[in-house]
Amino acid sequence: MIELFILMMERVGLIILLAFLLVNVPYFKKILLSRDKYQSKLQLAIIFSLFAIISNFTGIEIKDNQIVPSSILTNLHDNVSIANTRTLAIGVSGIVGGPFVGGMVGLIAGTHRFIQGSHYSLFYIPSSLLVGFLSGKLGKKLTKKGQFPTATQAAFIGAFMEVVQMLFIMLFSGGNLQQGINLVSFIAFPMIILNSTGTFIFLSILTTTLQQEEQAKAVQTHDVLELAAATLPYFREGLNEHSAQEVATIIQHYTKVSAISLTDTHRILAHYGAGSDHHIPELEVITELSKDVLKHGKLSIVHHKEHIGCSNPNCPLEAAIVIPLFVHKKIVGTLKMYFTDASQLTHVEEQLAKGLGTIFSTQIELGEAEVQSKLLKEAEIKSLQAQVNPHFFFNAINTISALMRKDSDKARTLLLQLSTYFRGNLQGARHTLIPLKQELAQVDAYLSLEQARFPNRYTVTFDVDDTLIHYVVPPYAVQILVENTIKHAFGSRKENNHAHVSIYKKQEKLIISVKDNGLGIPDERLTHLGKESVVSEKGTGTALENLSKRMTNLFGEQAEFNVQNNLDSGVIFTLTIPLIEANNSTTLN
Structure with missing residues (x-):
């Protein structure tokens, strides 16, 4: 029995090799990480069946x-049995892949065991099928939140599956x-x-490696969030x-890939890292790989240099991920992550690239939405500005026309003031x-024209x-504000009508009073002024409402x-706005 134990330990090494392949070969x-998909289940069934x-x-x-x-045991004679790790492979396949994978592997492995020889070995087909199905059911029941059962739980399942197999062997093996x-x-x-034990x-091996990968992903997620925060101000442009140049530098810093490139639909906007001597911004998109992504x-x-399609024979880039960037489902460019060592392009980098593509597409779309919003606001502001008291012009012209007969010099002065007023409008x-x-x-032009119409009725002073x-x-x-005061x-x-305009700075704010x-x-009108139209004997309060809206926008x-x-x-009317110098204003256009 001890000799058998030692020999069996050697066979268990095959299953350990399988575990190593599943967690270390990309x-x-x-396949393992997408095991819920039907195609992955079939591939897992084939892999475990081979083992x-x-x-x-x-x-x-x-x-x-x-x-x-x-x-190598190819054909067995009657009254010959074999001790092997078939049940171990079947049981693990069920734990990892579920009842479907476990059942498929059990059916294939049991059928092969029957083909190996001995007319007493037919029972291996139903027994192996049962072991695969049961291990899949138990594994699925113990699986929580997409994780595998613990190693201890799996060990008990493995022992139980071998007990089931021993019962079949005891009842159906041999002549009695x-x-x-x-x-x-x-x-x-x-x-x-x-x-x-196996x-x-x-x-x-499986859970430890995947936990380490989850921890790496957590760290990567933190970096991605920082990366997204750093790139957002630029993509909003x-x-x-x-x-693109700023973003490429930031992405390369966080991802540590060999090079980052960004293109629009026609040309390279930025390339940072290896190959920057010939992947030059402002050139047309040069790789066939990028052209294909832009097309489809x-x-x-x-994973191979020749597949990148760079025409430069000395290009150091060996592998690449090219991610399309979309705005409103329309492709607007690409993000390219290059590697000088193809082995550095792993499943983690693939998932990272997909996530970054989604984030950056959203950021670019957000930027365009903000531009459109700004344009709409400016259109609204200018629409509101166009509503400012157009009939004032007609009153001013009538006043100047009447003065031309009595005082041509004053009429000429007022005409110049009207010109100033028009220019300002x-x-x-x-x-x-x-x-x-x-x-x-x-x-000043407005007051000159108004005081010509109503001499000595108002006094307006400025501080x-x-x-x-x-x-x-x-x-x-x-x-x-001045016009509203004079009118209302x-x-x-007819006399003793005074208005005082004061404009000053207070805590980095400009105050107009x-x-x-x-x-x-x-009081019933006071609370509504500037918020909505307020009907009065001489107007509707629309001008104040428009001014308030423009300030808010x-x-x-x-x-x-x-x-x-x-x-x-x-x-007292008071406006408070941020203190912005004319040469620093971004909206003065």
């Missing part, structure tokens, strides 16, 4: 409870029950122990030369922000910090529109 590992058949061939021949020296009992008493202990070792929109992986329609100096010139005139404000921001603050009062000594605003929560009644009399 092709087999890929089970090898177990039959390399078994230990036993006759009359004695070990018979032999080599006593002969079966004698055979089982000779082989049962070493085969049960070694089957259990299953334990197999699952230990869109896929262009500047963003499918990820492509190659045209610039305001083109820009979303203008210098405060320009806005104040616009207000402006001269250091602020080069900062930007929304067009008509001051004018609308004083009612029918317009205060009057008018009649004030009823431009500055978000950094902008404030406030209106309140003064304690003694009148109203």
Whole structure:
């Protein structure tokens, strides 16, 4: 029995070899990780069946409870049995692949054992089929969250499967029950122990290696999240030369691959790393591999230099993953990960590449969405600006026309002011922000025209910090507040109408305040001003609402529109916006 035990230990080494192949060879590992797929199940069944058949061939021949020296067992004589690791291979296949794989391997291995010889060996077909199916069922029951059973659980399953096989051997092997009992008493202990031990070792190798890979993936996930955060600001600009160059450098830093390349649909935008001497930005896409991915929109992986298709004979790149980048399901370019050593391109890199392709496509799409959103906001802002009191022009022209008969010099001055006002309106329609100096010139022109219509009715004074005139404000921001005050603050009062405009800086914010000594605003209207149209005797409040909307669109929560009644009399309008210099403004266009 001890001799049999030692010989069987040698055969168990075959199963350990199988475990090593499954977890260390990329092709087999890929099958193992996708074992729920039908195609992978078939491949696992074939792999385990080969090892089970090898177990039959390399078994230990036993006759009359004695070990018979032999080599490869191809044909067996009657009254000859073999001790082998077939049941171990079948049981492990069920634990790993489930009932289908275990049953297939059991059927194939049992049929082969029957073909090997002896008319008493027919029972190996149903027994092996049962072992495969039962081990698959038990393995599936003990599997949690896609993980394999523990090595200890697998060892108990392995021992139980060998006990089932021993029962069949005892009942159906040889010419009578006593002969079966004698055979089982000779082989049962070493085969049960070694089957259990082999299953334990197999699952230990499998689970330990996969756990290490999961830990590596966790670290990689952390790096990918950092990578995504680092590339987002650049991809939000869109896929262009500047963003691509920055992104390629960042990706290469995090992934440690030999080279990173980014293209649009026609040319190389950036190439960082090995091969940068001839994979030059601004050249047309040069590799056939990239052209094929751009044409078909499918990820492509190659492990040989000639498959990359680079025309440079000295190109150091040996392997590559080319990932298509999509925006709204339309291919806009590619991300290419190159390797100077083909062995570095593993299953982990493949999964990483697929994930990065999805992330970067989303980031580019997000960037385009933001650009479109910005364009829509600017269109809305300019639409609101176009609504600013167009009938004022007609009143001004009528006033100038009447003055031309009485005071031609003043009419000429007002005509120049109207020209200034027109020019300011045209610039305001083109820009979303203008210098405060320009806005104040616009207000001055407006007041000149209004005071020509209503001489000495209003007094408007200004208190402006001269250091602020080069900062930007929304067009008509001051004018609308002044115009609103002149129109609505004083009612029918003909004199003692004062408005004071103050513009100053406070905590890196630009404050525009317009205060009057008018009649004030009823409380029921006060809370709605700037938020919606408010109907009054002389207007609808649309201009204030438009101004508030433009400020929100431009500055978000950094902008404030406030209106309140003064304690003694009148109203105070206050605008608060970020302090932005004209030459640093990104929206002044």
